[in-house]
Amino acid sequence: MNRLKEIKELKRLSEEFQLENREIIGKYNMQELCSIYNGIGPDAFPEWLRNAISALHPSLAVVAFIHDIEWHESDQSREKFAASNDRFKRNGYAVAKAQFGWYNPRRWIVMNQARRFGNVCQLFGWSAWTSSCECAVCRKKKEGAK
Numbered sequence: 001m002n003r004l005k006e007i008k009e010l011k012r013l014s015e016e017f018q019l020e021n022r023e024i025i026g027k028y029n030m031q032e033l034c035s036i037y038n039g040i041g042p043d044a045f046p047e048w049l050r051n052a053i054s055a056l057h058p059s060l061a062v063v064a065f066i067h068d069i070e071w072h073e074s075d076q077s078r079e080k081f082a083a084s085n086d087r088f089k090r091n092g093y094a095v096a097k098a099q100f101g102w103y104n105p106r107r108w109i110v111m112n113q114a115r116r117f118g119n120v121c122q123l124f125g126w127s128a129w130t131s132s133c134e135c136a137v138c139r140k141k142k143e144g145a146k
């Protein structure tokens with residue numbers, strides 16, 4: 001799937017699952033969303049966190065999408081940091097429940113992954129949250145400010 005199609009699909013899924021804070025997606029155009037999603041640079045996002053994201057179950061991509069935009073918008077506050085990580089869990093649970101019946105072991109696998117990933121971000125993500133975002137949108141903004 002190409003990037004634009006992927007982003008469109010993630011937008012659609014965020015609506016379908018009525019995910020928390022999906023409004024944040026509407027603040028950006030497609031090109032910006034492409035830059036932000038997985039475009040948060042190595043300075044801001046350590047390799048292991050990136051790897052943790054790519055190891056997530058595919059159904060959590062839409063949850064990671066919203067989480068990425070929140071991190072792109074980071075105000076470096078403790079409150080929003082905790083809120084973003086908690087939301088990752090809640091949105092992950094919502095996706096798992098919408099996609100898989102209670103009898104389906106995948107529901108529990110996805111919920112577990114969402115909880116663990118939210119916890120990992122909360123425990124080890126602080127320096128990433130507080131360092132400046134290196135995505136193309138932020139780089140352009142910085143260059144414009146010079």
Ligand SMILES: [Zn+2]
Pocket residue numbers: 036072073133134135136137138139
């Ligand atoms: Zn950014």
